[in-house]
Each structure stands twice: as structure tokens, then as C-alpha cells.
Amino acid sequence: MANISDSTLIKNTESIHIKNALVILVKTEWNATIVDELENGCIHSLHEHGVKTKTLVVPGAVEIPFAIQHYFNNAKKKTLPDAFIALGCVVKGDTPHFENVCNAVTIGIANLNTNLPVPTIFGVLTVNNEEQAKERIGGMHGHKGEEAALSAIKMILLSRQLKKQ
DSSP states (O other), X not given: OOOXXXXXXXXXXXXXXXXXXXXXXXXXXXTHHHHHHHHHHHHHHHHHTTXXXXXXXXXXXXXXXXXXXXXXXXOOGGGOXXXXXXEXXXXXXXXXXXXXXXXXXXXXXHHHHHHSSSOEEEEEEEESSHHHHHTTEEXXXXXXXXXXXXXXXXXXXXXXXXXXX
16 A cells, blocks of 8 residues: 655655646545545645636546547637646445546546646545545545645746757
8 A cells, every 4th residue: 555654755845836828627526525525625826835726627537538628629828727736536336437437537637647747646535435535534544635746846847948959
């Protein structure tokens, strides 16, 4: 099991401040209590580092990749984002639907990362029950919304650095 203590993601990030950055959050309506808390953590961390945000809402996790691709394709030059963050929570039920949804959103986001010139951060919880979800919004497994925000910040910085080469 992945544990935030095994990562250096959240270390030494206090001094990072990004100018002129926009991150688009795309969140689902399903499991709104959990997803809203993911969004709150994301926004708090991004704003703390000087990043502007905008949130789009989609019905479910499968719709996230479409919304990201469509937003990017139709954004004006001055509103092009520096990154996207996909936020959702898929809770396992009694049918194979869980696996199908998780696979679809994972593949969709992976495809966006290879096809768009900006990163898409995977902030979709795929959990067996609501307790596991709560452990990932400030519980024993950290706050996955805040972690997604830090991943976006680091990817924006990497992207800007690579463009200078």
C-alpha cells in the first residue's frame, strides 16, 4: 500500500511560488462529500503557492477525460491552463462496474498525459468503501487533494524548465 511517508512529494514545498499559472480542476458529482473535500484541499494548496484555479463539474469519472480534452481544445490562448487535475471518488460495489469505471478513467487520463502539452494529474480515489475514502482526505493516508495540487505544481515547474532547453 502506498504511503505518503514513502514519498518526498510534500517535502520542501513551502518556498515554491508560481507566477501566472492556471490549473483547471475537473471534479465529479458522484460521492460529492469526498470529492468536495478533495477539491477544497487542492484549491487551498494551489492558492497557497500562487496558482489560480477554475473548477468544472462532470457527472461521473468516465466523463472527466472528455471534459479536459474539450476544455483544452476550446480554450482561448490567454485561458490555456498549465495543468489539469482530475478529481473523483469511485467506491467499489457488488458488480464489475467499479473495475470498468476505474479502467476507463485511468486510461483516459493516461492518454491525455501523452496527447496534451500540459499535464493531467490523477486525483481520482478508487476505494473499496467510504472509510478508505475518508482516510485519504485528511486521515491516516494524508490528503490526496493536497497531494494532487503539489503534483500539478511540480509538473508545471518541470514543463516550464523543459521548454527552456
